[in-house]
Structures are given as structure tokens and as C-alpha cells.
Amino acid sequence: MNPDPLWYFAYGSNLDPRTFLGRRGMQPLATRNVQLSDYRLVFDLAIGSGERGVANLLAEPGSTVLGVAYQISDGQAQRLDRTEGVPKSYRRTAVELVADDLAERLSGFTYVSPHRKMGRKPSERYMGLLLHGARHHGLPDFYVEYLRNFELAVDERATQMELFGAPERSR
Numbered sequence: 001m002n003p004d005p006l007w008y009f010a011y012g013s014n015l016d017p018r019t020f021l022g023r024r025g026m027q028p029l030a031t032r033n034v035q036l037s038d039y040r041l042v043f044d045l046a047i048g049s050g051e052r053g054v055a056n057l058l059a060e061p062g063s064t065v066l067g068v069a070y071q072i073s074d075g076q077a078q079r080l081d082r083t084e085g086v087p088k089s090y091r092r093t094a095v096e097l098v099a100d101d102l103a104e105r106l107s108g109f110t111y112v113s114p115h116r117k118m119g120r121k122p123s124e125r126y127m128g129l130l131l132h133g134a135r136h137h138g139l140p141d142f143y144v145e146y147l148r149n150f151e152l153a154v155d156e157r158a159t160q161m162e163l164f165g166a167p168e169r170s171r
Contacts, residue, residue, distance in 0.1 A: 004074075006073075007070070007071055009036060009067055009068075011041060013054070013129040014070075015068055015129070015137065016132050019133075025079075030070075033067075039063060040058045040063040041055060042056050043056065045120070046115070047120075051120055051121055052155060056113050057093075067139075069099075094107070094108075096108075120153070121152055123152065131147055
């Protein structure tokens with residue numbers, strides 16, 4: 001096992017501390033706001049049979065994705081791989097990150113999925129995780145607004161519940 005800590009770049013639901021710290025049980029050694037150049041945020045990893053998708057990265061020169069770098073142990077990174085579905089859903093990918101003050105470069109990893117399905121969109125619940133995480137970590141207002149402007153998916157689960165007369169859950 002590698003004793004040196006690793007930097008993990010979170011751009012999706014792991015931005016939200018309720019997901020990363022709570023559900024995933026991670027305890028990072030450090031956290032930094034960072035940017036990843038030459039990638040674009042997309043939601044093309046299919047969830048369910050409707051139009052819902054979760055976050056993914058698409059290589060695109062000139063684009064930038066903002067997020068958070070968590071410094072974690074090798075053991076935590078291996079556990080995170082399992083929770084993220086490596087190698088079935090995502091692949092661990094080496095990335096070069098730039099800290100928010102633009103003064104420091106960090107070598108790290110993130111997750112990218114080759115299983116793309118165009119036309120997918122984030123659900124309202126999923127986007128709420130990204131927005132909560134972006135605000136929690138103090139990502140710039142322009143990036144929060146960028147996230148808010150994504151078109152949201154119709155959640156087929158809510159439609160199914162309405163068809164069967166189940167009460168809609170409060171949001």
C-alpha cells in the first residue's frame with residue numbers, strides 16, 4: 001500500500017459533505033478548492049430508464065471544471081473506488097489540478113466513465129447535492145450559477161408514484 005496521501009478531485013455528488021463525509025465515510029486530511037482544465041462537466045452516465053444522468057467529465061480543450069480536491073489515504077482511495085463502481089461504472093483517471101489561488105498545482109485522480117449516453121440530465125435531487133457542495137466549499141458564484149443553469153431531468157420515479165396514487169415526497 002502507498003503510504004503517501006492522494007488528492008482526489010470531486011466534481012459531482014462528492015462535492016456535498018453529506019455524501020463524501022457522511023455516506024461514503026471519508027475523512028480527508030485536507031481540502032482545497034481547485035480547477036481542472038481541458039474537461040467539461042456533463043451528466044451522461046445513465047441512471048435508470050428515464051433521462052436522468054449523473055456527473056461525468058468529457059475531455060474538451062479550453063473548458064474548465066471547478067471542484068474540490070480531498071487529500072485522502074491510499075486505503076480511503078481504494079474504498080472510494082468501490083463506492084464509485086470502479087471499474088464497472090467509472091475509471092480512476094490521473095489529473096493535474098490547479099488550486100483556487102492559481103499558485104499551486106496538485107497531481108491527483110478523479111473518476112471518468114466511458115459509458116456515455118447522450119441526452120441525459122441531472123435530476124433536481126442530484127443537482128441539489130452539487131449546489132449544496134459548491135456553496136459549502138465556497139466555489140465562486142459564477143460556478144454556482146453555471147450549475148443552476150443545467151436543464152433538469154424529469155424524474156421518472158416521481159411520475160410513476162403519481163400514476164399509482166402514492167403521495168409525492170416533499171423536497
